[in-house]
Amino acid sequence: MKHALTARWLLLIGSLLPVPALGQDGQLAEGRQLFLSQCGSCHGPFGNGGKGANLAQPRLRRATDDEALQNIIRRGIPGTEMPSSFLAPSQVSSIAAYVRTLGRVEPEEIPGDAARGAELYASLDCQVCHTLDGRGGIVGPPLDDVGTRRSAAYLRESLTQPDASVPRGFVQLTVVTQDGREFTGVRVNEDGFSVQFRDLSGALHSFWKDELQTLEKNFQRSPMESYESRLSPEQLDDVVAYLVTLGGGE
Ligand code: HEC
Numbered sequence: 737m738k739h740a741l742t743a744r745w746l747l748l749i750g751s752l753l754p755v756p757a758l759g760q761d762g763q764l765a766e767g768r769q770l771f772l773s774q775c776g777s778c779h780g781p782f783g784n785g786g787k788g789a790n791l792a793q794p795r796l797r798r799a800t801d802d803e804a805l806q807n808i809i810r811r812g813i814p815g816t817e818m819p820s821s822f823l824a825p826s827q828v829s830s831i832a833a834y835v836r837t838l839g840r841v842e843p844e845e846i847p848g849d850a851a852r853g854a855e856l857y858a859s860l861d862c863q864v865c866h867t868l869d870g871r872g873g874i875v876g877p878p879l880d881d882v883g884t885r886r887s888a889a890y891l892r893e894s895l896t897q898p899d900a901s902v903p904r905g906f907v908q909l910t911v912v913t914q915d916g917r918e919f920t921g922v923r924v925n926e927d928g929f930s931v932q933f934r935d936l937s938g939a940l941h942s943f944w945k946d947e948l949q950t951l952e953k954n955f956q957r958s959p960m961e962s963y964e965s966r967l968s969p970e971q972l973d974d975v976v977a978y979l980v981t982l983g984g985g986e
């Protein structure tokens with residue numbers, strides 16, 4: 737017990753002293769440990785995979801410098817799935833130091849041809865549901881900066897197993913009205929008395945709840961169908977390569 741406490745104090749003292757006291761290697765080791773436990777679930781253990789943005793690249797879109805990076809780690813990014821944290825300032829700087837080393841690795845090798853992917857995107861039905869460059873439907877999330885928000889692995893999964901990666905806050909509804917009509921759509925708004933949703937054509941529907949026979953909510957269902965059987969493996973690579981470029985301008 738006493739030993740554990742002492743160790744903690746030593747760590748605290750170590751983190752209050754200028755960086756060389758903990759040693760740069762020590763700081764990076766601490767940063768790596770914290771990254772694995774606090775960030776790895778979304779950004780992947782190497783920072784390059786998962787629900788969160790790919791951090792293993794030389795330039796980050798939002799974390800443009802050290803101050804911005806530390807602010808993001810502390811406060812999160814409001815309105816996105818990037819959460820704020822309760823870390824000590826020294827832990828924040830350790831994680832930031834570690835995140836900066838991630839960018840020094842070779843950029844992720846993405847098979848596929850982005851130009852061919854762009855053509856495929858235009859020829860498939862993606863635009864029925866997604867907005868890109870101000871054009872397209874609004875049932876799905878806009879894809880303008882999806883390449884910076886998500887990793888290649890996540891984007892691939894969005895195409896092959898849409899139900900596996902439904903973004904937070906996204907709810908698909910199926911309602912049956914008292915007079916027997918059925919509608920399916922994506923929830924826009926709901927309170928105790930009413931519900932609003934968009935159907936797949938983008939049309940907005942609004943009902944009082946007492947007009948409905950049933951209101952079914954599905955948090956794990958996506959109206960997007962898998963493209964795994966509709967695209968060849970090469971075509972899938974091409975579309976992923978294209979999506980990765982969106983927002984990054986590379
Ligand atoms: C619940 C999932 C989740 C967790 C946990 C998480 N992040 Fe994020 N993070 C995201 C998402 C999603 C984004 C992209 C947000 C956006 O721009 O829409 C993001 C964005 C970022 C960015 C901005 C990247 C850029 O392009 O500038 C940084 C830096 C970052 N996260 C670092 C971290 C660190 C460090 C941790 C751990 C302390 C962490 N994140 C924990 C989901 C997460």
Ligand code: HEC
Nearest residue numbers: 860861862864865875876877894898901902903958959960
């Ligand atoms: C019937 C409507 C529909 C069609 C068609 C459709 N999508 Fe989606 N897509 C959605 C919805 C709704 C979501 C959000 C729920 C989810 O993750 O499945 C989504 C999610 C995504 C995501 C994840 C976005 C994020 O931020 O998590 C990507 C990437 C994506 N779609 C790309 C595509 C591409 C590329 C095509 C065409 C090959 C396509 N979609 C066709 C409705 C659609």
